[in-house]
Amino acid sequence: MPIHDEPADVTSFYHLAGGDPQTRHCQGTACFVARHLSPKAWEAAERAVPRVYCLGRCYEGPATDDAPSRPQIEVCAPRSIVLERVQHGTTDSLDDYRRGGGMVGLQRAAGMEPEGIVSELERSELRGRGGAGFPTGRKWRTVAAQTGIPKYVVANLDEGDPGAYIDRILAEDDPLALLEGMAIAARAVGASQGIIYVRGEYPAAITSLDSALEAARRAGWLGGRSRNEAFDIQLVIGRGSYICGEETSLLNSIEGRRPIVRVRPPYVAERGLWGQPTLVNNVETFASVPWIVRHGGAAYAAMGIPGSRGTKVLALNSLFHRPGLYEVEFGVTVRHVVETLGGGLRNGELRGVMIGGPLAGVIPPELLDTPLGFAELRAIGASVGHGGVIAFDQHTSIAELAHHVFRFAADESCGECTPCRLGARRVEHMLSAILAGRVAPGDQQLLREIVTALQDASLCGRVTGLGDFTASIFQYFPQEIASCLKSS
Ligand SMILES: Cc1cc2nc3c(=O)[nH]c(=O)nc-3n(C[C@H](O)[C@H](O)[C@H](O)COP(=O)(O)O)c2cc1C
Numbered sequence: 357m358p359i360h361d362e363p364a365d366v367t368s369f370y371h372l373a374g375g376d377p378q379t380r381h382c383q384g385t386a387c388f389v390a391r392h393l394s395p396k397a398w399e400a401a402e403r404a405v406p407r408v409y410c411l412g413r414c415y416e417g418p419a420t421d422d423a424p425s426r427p428q429i430e431v432c433a434p435r436s437i438v439l440e441r442v443q444h445g446t447t448d449s450l451d452d453y454r455r456g457g458g459m460v461g462l463q464r465a466a467g468m469e470p471e472g473i474v475s476e477l478e479r480s481e482l483r484g485r486g487g488a489g490f491p492t493g494r495k496w497r498t499v500a501a502q503t504g505i506p507k508y509v510v511a512n513l514d515e516g517d518p519g520a521y522i523d524r525i526l527a528e529d530d531p532l533a534l535l536e537g538m539a540i541a542a543r544a545v546g547a548s549q550g551i552i553y554v555r556g557e558y559p560a561a562i563t564s565l566d567s568a569l570e571a572a573r574r575a576g577w578l579g580g581r582s583r584n585e586a587f588d589i590q591l592v593i594g595r596g597s598y599i600c601g602e603e604t605s606l607l608n609s610i611e612g613r614r615p616i617v618r619v620r621p622p623y624v625a626e627r628g629l630w631g632q633p634t635l636v637n638n639v640e641t642f643a644s645v646p647w648i649v650r651h652g653g654a655a656y657a658a659m660g661i662p663g664s665r666g667t668k669v670l671a672l673n674s675l676f677h678r679p680g681l682y683e684v685e686f687g688v689t690v691r692h693v694v695e696t697l698g699g700g701l702r703n704g705e706l707r708g709v710m711i712g713g714p715l716a717g718v719i720p721p722e723l724l725d726t727p728l729g730f731a732e733l734r735a736i737g738a739s740v741g742h743g744g745v746i747a748f749d750q751h752t753s754i755a756e757l758a759h760h761v762f763r764f765a766a767d768e769s770c771g772e773c774t775p776c777r778l779g780a781r782r783v784e785h786m787l788s789a790i791l792a793g794r795v796a797p798g799d800q801q802l803l804r805e806i807v808t809a810l811q812d813a814s815l816c817g818r819v820t821g822l823g824d825f826t827a828s829i830f831q832y833f834p835q836e837i838a839s840c841l842k843s844s
């Protein structure tokens with residue numbers, strides 16, 4: 357729930373203003389491409405008001421009324437950074453956490469100068485796992501260099517990208533790792549207050565984090581009686597708005613403002629929450645930190661490929677033979693992920709793979725040998741993004757997929773930029789007409805012009821992703837595009 361009294365025009369921004377999703381049916385992209393597996397569940401999702409985009413159950417989509425099961429979880433990297441404990445189950449007591457190697461990083465950090473911790477992070481070459489891949493050490497150095505106090509550390513657990521359920525499982529099964537990573541970060545940058553902004557659609561993660569916070573406070577390493585005595589962490593629960601995953605929108609949401617995207621500069625590292633220096637990192641990023649401080653940045657950087665070091669957790673959707681969470685070393689090919697880890701598709705032929713959510717380029721089957729890496733995927737118009745892997749088969753046409761993506765984009769626009777607010781909805785309507793067989797002359801040209809306008813005049817990275825998606829379907833699926841737009 358919000359940490360403030362809020363005006364009605366703020367409450368009205370949220371899809372889940374009442375706080376409860378009230379449905380176990382999900383309209384996220386992973387459920388959409390799997391709709392043929394349970395048409396009944398999909399129909400229920402289509403009827404659900406408000407629409408819920410992503411309950412983090414992409415491995416069993418389309419999500420039904422049944423309680424969520426636990427996904428398959430495997431470490432497929434030479435050394436595990438974040439799934440070591442998670443692959444064996446839930447770690448909910450401090451003793452078990454310690455037995456599993458927890459707290460060593462924080463103890464080590466307590467004996468280090470903040471500068472030493474930041475240098476270790478820089479040495480690791482860790483890049484943010486929330487989507488943009490910004491170098492974590494560089495971000496920490498910027499916040500550490502700010503003189504303003506107080507400073508804040510914020511964990512982004514909004515995980516809005518349909519297809520991803522990485523942060524959900526990390527928070528449910530290994531919440532203390534997130535708290536430890538945040539506590540180390542607080543020491544490194546000089547922060548006194550932490551906030552975890554957690555997706556309201558993840559009730560089990562909220563419960564798990566609540567208990568972990570209690571345990572950490574009782575043990576004295578949060579909230580008092582230790583070297584971290586000035587540092588405590590509070591939970592803020594999101595209420596169903598994709599844009600709140602964007603860091604400036606997220607900060608507005610915490611502050612009780614209407615959560616539209618802020619214009620930058622100033623950057624949040626300099627003036628973030630309540631105008632103070634703020635470190636915002638993703639959950640997987642924070643969860644990687646204890647390992648790095650414990651084993652050293654160089655050990656981390658020894659894994660992966662240049663520009664993409666260490667491991668990444670990938671979340672595979674239900675169309676795979678073996679959906680689930682896999683921790684892989686950067687540099688493995690997309691084919692390895694799809695065919696070896698996922699075991700290929702169980703109900704049809706692979707037509708494309710989306711990594712990093714619906715607002716990203718589609719990878720066609722002929723490019724599966726591309727290595728998993730920030731630059732490598734960028735070079736083919738795709739991205740690592742947040743690590744959700746959504747494969748789709750012949751049950752989904754490119755026009756249907758595009759319609760779904762633009763509807764999602766329109767539903768989740770924060771409304772700040774006119775081209776995004778109006779353009780995404782206009783394209784959705786055009787695609788609805790095209791799917792109904794009503795193709796107007798000039799549709800193709802108009803579609804391209806709207807997407808260009810969106811890209812030229814939009815404030816946030818959401819629209820870059822929409823542009824990548826559109827460019828990829830035009831480039832990689834030209835025959836399908838031509839046939840669905842044939843009379844234009
Ligand atoms: C539209 C949009 C949605 C985003 N959603 C998320 C999200 O759900 N989780 C997340 O960690 N980052 C998300 N991000 C990225 C954040 O703005 C921010 O870059 C990230 O939390 C920083 O953490 P990192 O450096 O550890 O990746 C989103 C960005 C955009 C533009």
Ligand code: SF4
Binds near residue numbers: 617768814815
């Ligand atoms: S591009 Fe869309 S979602 Fe992003 S700031 Fe502009 S209106 Fe909001």
